[in-house]
Amino acid sequence: MKDLAGIGSPKDGGIWRLAFTDADLEARTFVEGCLRETGAEIRIDPLGNLFGIVETGRPGPVVMSGSHTDTVADGGRFDGSLGVMAAIEAADAISSGKGCGTFIAVDFVNEEGVRFMPDMMGSLFFTGRLEIGEVRSIRDAAGTSIGEELNRLGYAGTDSMSDLRPDFFIELHIEQGPILETTDHTIGVVTGVQGLKWFEITCSGTSNHAGTTPMQNRRDAVRAASRLMDHLHQLPDEMDGVRLTVGSVHARPNLINVIAERCVFTVDVRHPNPEVLSDAERHIRARVRAAEAESGCDISIRALADAEPVEFDRRVVEAVARTADESGFPARRMISGAGHDAQILNSVCPSGMIFIPSRGGISHSPDEFSTDDDLVAGANVLLGSILALMDG
Numbered sequence: 001m002k003d004l005a006g007i008g009s010p011k012d013g014g015i016w017r018l019a020f021t022d023a024d025l026e027a028r029t030f031v032e033g034c035l036r037e038t039g040a041e042i043r044i045d046p047l048g049n050l051f052g053i054v055e056t057g058r059p060g061p062v063v064m065s066g067s068h069t070d071t072v073a074d075g076g077r078f079d080g081s082l083g084v085m086a087a088i089e090a091a092d093a094i095s096s097g098k099g100c101g102t103f104i105a106v107d108f109v110n111e112e113g114v115r116f117m118p119d120m121m122g123s124l125f126f127t128g129r130l131e132i133g134e135v136r137s138i139r140d141a142a143g144t145s146i147g148e149e150l151n152r153l154g155y156a157g158t159d160s161m162s163d164l165r166p167d168f169f170i171e172l173h174i175e176q177g178p179i180l181e182t183t184d185h186t187i188g189v190v191t192g193v194q195g196l197k198w199f200e201i202t203c204s205g206t207s208n209h210a211g212t213t214p215m216q217n218r219r220d221a222v223r224a225a226s227r228l229m230d231h232l233h234q235l236p237d238e239m240d241g242v243r244l245t246v247g248s249v250h251a252r253p254n255l256i257n258v259i260a261e262r263c264v265f266t267v268d269v270r271h272p273n274p275e276v277l278s279d280a281e282r283h284i285r286a287r288v289r290a291a292e293a294e295s296g297c298d299i300s301i302r303a304l305a306d307a308e309p310v311e312f313d314r315r316v317v318e319a320v321a322r323t324a325d326e327s328g329f330p331a332r333r334m335i336s337g338a339g340h341d342a343q344i345l346n347s348v349c350p351s352g353m354i355f356i357p358s359r360g361g362i363s364h365s366p367d368e369f370s371t372d373d374d375l376v377a378g379a380n381v382l383l384g385s386i387l388a389l390m391d392g
């Protein structure tokens with residue numbers, strides 16, 4: 001993990017391994033070298049996803065595990081890397097005689113989606129939800145396409161994985177939240193990933209002089225927006241487990257002495273249960289209509305994104321829970337607040353995840369940190385869970 005953290009880390013600080021850059025390729029090449037040492041057969045697909053295959057020679061299922069080695073800008077050393085390095089350790093243990101069936105360690109490309117959208121691109125491609133032609137034509141902000149970067153770097157391979165589809169997928173990852181640390185648990189048994197909906201709300205009023213326009217004659221877009229925001233922020237108090245964030249606000253003309261004619265803000269709302277999430281959306285839309293009637297401004301709402309909650313497979317969840325229990329690690333069941341490759345894999349095979357604590361709940365930052373003891377505990381629970389699935 002320390003060697004991997006040195007790649008794409010030019011100065012003392014964060015890691016810069018944005019997808020399809022030189023540093024990203026250097027990290028994947030490092031992972032490939034580690035996998036070769038375990039005796040795994042290496043395959044690289046046309047988008048650059050890296051696979052290390054270990055055949056045990058005994059009949060059994062195909063179990064896949066891994067994560068990603070790309071990072072956000074100025075990212076941390078554990079997000080993604082932990083799941084890949086722990087899968088390499090598992091490959092090593094399995095090639096020295098453990099388990100039945102086939103094990104595949106994987107390093108998926110572009111999980112973060114910072115430079116090229118969408119995120120979780122490698123797993124979306126692997127599961128057949130993206131075509132190579134459309135992916136190669138995706139461009140970054142500077143106009144460079146993925147196809148151009150794949151060609152420049154020699155990043156892509158020609159291997160197919162169509163003969164080796166996983167029966168199970170399991171991913172070890174840092175929590176990226178504070179729950180395990182604050183409740184003194186070492187292992188998070190992840191039962192699912194919460195869903196999310198994004199909205200953009202536009203309040204339109206009339207621009208006028210801040211000093212001469214009587215208060216009762218105003219159609220003030222910012223006042224309408226702030227009252228609506230206040231009502232929306234009350235939603236989590238009324239609906240258990242709902243997380244709601246207004247993260248972006250823009251006023252026009254955005255001047256100190258002018259009543260704003262327009263105020264646009266975003267809403268991010270999340271919950272693990274699809275019915276509660278739909279219910280939250282109904283409440284949001286009702287509050288928008290009420291605010292429009294009350295404020296005299298025109299208020300519109302536009303949906304920007306809609307990701308269904310994911311429920312992980314019981315067999316994988318129970319394998320993790322049992323392994324953690326047998327290993328004597330304090331474990332708790334929990335929902336992932338962030339998105340991961342495992343939720344994409346869950347659409348093609350039973351999948352699950354294991355979390356370990358993140359100090360202060362911090363991630364996507366140079367301050368991201370997990371202790372050596374927790375890293376080792378996570379890797380051991382991962383190996384135990386993989387073997388439990390392989391041995392049926």
Ligand SMILES: [Zn+2]
Binds near residue numbers: 079173
């Ligand atoms: Zn990650």
